[in-house]
Amino acid sequence: MPKPNETAARAYRITTPLGTWRAVFSDRGLRELTLPRHPNKPQAAKDAPELNGQEGARGQRLRTALDARLKGKNADFPLSFFDLDGRPPFFRRIWEAMHAIPFGEVRSYGDLAKAAGSAKAVRAAGQACGANPVVLFLPCHRVVAGSGPGGFGGGMDWKRRLLALEGFSLEA
């Protein structure tokens, strides 16, 4: 029997020119979207079905938006599209702040920490970025360190590639 207040999560895979992504939906929204070949996360579940035609309009929207983004076009979701349940409040505030970063721009970890109400919690901001469940639409790739590019959980090659799609190039 499932736990009473936990909504069922369904995993899918999404095949794109840039590899097979993995998406997880719950009844409340998109719970997770991860990069192809993410080192720490399980390989795109082989048994997971293609998103193709699943999850109704939400699935369709995600498909469309993802395709657009991988072609370098802007596409976005309101925060209400995501299901951030069960995540720490501070992380959620960080994610909201980074959701507000305009397409093609970058912010520092310090900026996010300040926006989240705790100017000195810059390290925690980094944590939140690393724990970001919805890559690309919660644009953790648009967050750089004060001096230097900072890090990236999915590997720096992805961070560079994603920023390049937005017309921004990482210098160092």
Add this chain to the structure above:
DNA sequence: ACTGAACTTAAAA
């Protein structure tokens, strides 16, 4: 329950 590390940073030594 404590300790250290994590996609950092500003300030002191």
Add this chain to the structure above:
DNA sequence: TTTTAAGTTCAGT
């Protein structure tokens, strides 16, 4: 230039 301290969360021990 190297070291240190700081706020939040999580994984170990």
